[in-house]
Amino acid sequence: MTKQARMRNRARVPLLQELPLLVWLVFLWGALWQDFSAGNLVFGAVIAFFVANIFYLPPVELSGRFNPFYAVLFAGRFLYQLVQASFHVFGLALFRGPQIRNGVIGVKLRSRSDLLVTATGHVLSLIPGSLVVDVDRSTSTLYLHALNVSTAEQAEKVREEALNAEAWLIRTMGTKEELAALRAETAETRKRKIGGRA
Amino acid sequence: MEETVYDAITAVLMLGGALMSLAAAIGLMRFPDLLSRMHAATKPQVLGLLLFLLALAVEFRSWKLLPVLAVVWIFMLLTAPVSAHMVGRAGYRTKHLRPELLVIDELDDVVERAQRLLREAEEEVLEDDEDDPQVDDDPGHTYTGELDDDEMLRSRGTAAGGLNSNAQRPGQNPEG
Numbered sequence: 001m002t003k004q005a006r007m008r009n010r011a012r013v014p015l016l017q018e019l020p021l022l023v024w025l026v027f028l029w030g031a032l033w034q035d036f037s038a039g040n041l042v043f044g045a046v047i048a049f050f051v052a053n054i055f056y057l058p059p060v061e062l063s064g065r066f067n068p069f070y071a072v073l074f075a076g077r078f079l080y081q082l083v084q085a086s087f088h089v090f091g092l093a094l095f096r097g098p099q100i101r102n103g104v105i106g107v108k109l110r111s112r113s114d115l116l117v118t119a120t121g122h123v124l125s126l127i128p129g130s131l132v133v134d135v136d137r138s139t140s141t142l143y144l145h146a147l148n149v150s151t152a153e154q155a156e157k158v159r160e161e162a163l164n165a166e167a168w169l170i171r172t173m174g175t176k177e178e179l180a181a182l183r184a185e186t187a188e189t190r191k192r193k194i195g196g197r198a
Numbered sequence: 199m200e201e202t203v204y205d206a207i208t209a210v211l212m213l214g215g216a217l218m219s220l221a222a223a224i225g226l227m228r229f230p231d232l233l234s235r236m237h238a239a240t241k242p243q244v245l246g247l248l249l250f251l252l253a254l255a256v257e258f259r260s261w262k263l264l265p266v267l268a269v270v271w272i273f274m275l276l277t278a279p280v281s282a283h284m285v286g287r288a289g290y291r292t293k294h295l296r297p298e299l300l301v302i303d304e305l306d307d308v309v310e311r312a313q314r315l316l317r318e319a320e321e322e323v324l325e326d327d328e329d330d331p332q333v334d335d336d337p338g339h340t341y342t343g344e345l346d347d348d349e350m351l352r353s354r355g356t357a358a359g360g361l362n363s364n365a366q367r368p369g370q371n372p373e374g
Contacts, residue, residue, distance in 0.1 A: 031265035086245040089237055090221035097228035103302035104290075125279030126244060131236055132279065133286045134305055143305040145233045145286060150301045 017062065022048045060115055063175040070172040077168065081127040092148055103149035104133060107162040109140045110185075111170060111178050117142070119173075120166045127165070130158055204256055211253035218246030231296045232289040236282045247274050 022045065029044030030036045092100060109117055117140045121132040124144060134143040146158045167186075170178045225238020251267040289295060290305070297303070 027265065028269060031269045034262040034266060036262075036265075082241070082245050082248075086218055086221065086242040089225055089241045090218075093221060093225035093228050093238055098230045100229060100234055100299070101301050102234060102299055104300060104305045105302060106304040106308070121283070122275070122279045125240055125282055126275065127241075131233065131240065131286055132283045133233070133290050134309075135283075136308075143308075145236075147234060147237050152302070155302050 018052055020062065021052055021060075025051060061113065062115065063113065063173055063178075065175060065179070066173050067171060070168070074168045074172050078123065078127065085127050089147065096148065100148055101150045103146050103155050103158075105130075105144050105146055105149070105155050105158050107142050107144060107159050109142060109163070109166050110181065111166065111174060112140050113175070113178075116166070116169055116174060116178075119169050120162070123165045123169065124162055130162070204259070208253045208257045211249045211256065215246045215249035215253065218242040218249065222246070231299055232294050233286055234299075236286050240278050240282045244274055244278055247271065 025048035026041055026044045029047065030041055033040055109120060111117060111120075114137070117135065117137070121135065121142055124130050124142065125132050130144040130146045132142055133145045135141070136143070142162065144158060144162060146155070149155050149158060167182055170182050174182070219242070221242035222238050225242070226235050229235045229238060248271055251271055255264060255267055291309070297306075
């Protein structure tokens, strides 16, 4: 491919897909100058446009879906768990210290979207006692290092928590297909639970 | 009077932030290996930074300052897991870990298998230059043993890291 053809290809990224990036860059510009006046923002927008087109990166594939209700719930849950995880690590550092035993656990996620796998990895590194050691992109498997794991049940709990975090992210910003699959899955487990009790 | 209340809130938040930094420091001292130490470096420290930023916000009470503080924390959220992951991954690959501290390790044989496949693929390249190890799917050439296709792909993806699996998946590359 010639250089010119490549340039033409680049311009074909739809503006709508680029918009979240541009809005974020303009916000960043305003925040750094601590000045959100119209003139500054317009200048920021011009710079953002040039930056996004000159320092070109592969576009992040957004799902086109965003549920603000779940986003707020998720943010609340995230903050709560962040506080919990911090004190958890603090407690372990104080009382278990050198005796701690850990595990590396593979978790196969539902989604194949890069963005969702990345977001899940970030959330998992920040909240429960886990850390992403390795990622397998072809099967979207995260290998988590989990603090204070010594039994298979605890490992299962970590895996459950990881899938739970992913479920929340799918509800917030997954594609329609992923959401439908998730709904079917939760309905299935619910049915199985009721069946198990009867 | 009002000032005193704000000062008190700020003081409490800053003490909380300092406590979290202390938690991270104690974790670094007490945990036995690299990977557990990375836990101490990510979680309490992110919360500690949040508490310090909140203290700043309460003390200055300026709308202009809030976006900067938000941006600081967002970048912390984005970068802390990435750096922890990079250090953890490098540490794991270079065997800077103490296996006796790991009760379960599901990554171990995946990495081992991937490295074996990669070694064999390299040897194959030396034997036959035209064979591309990344697209060679002929099970007769590479050692597969009991692996099925899915596992093959997985171990390759892990071995090759982001770059090669990037090329394998369609729709990611804007030039494709």
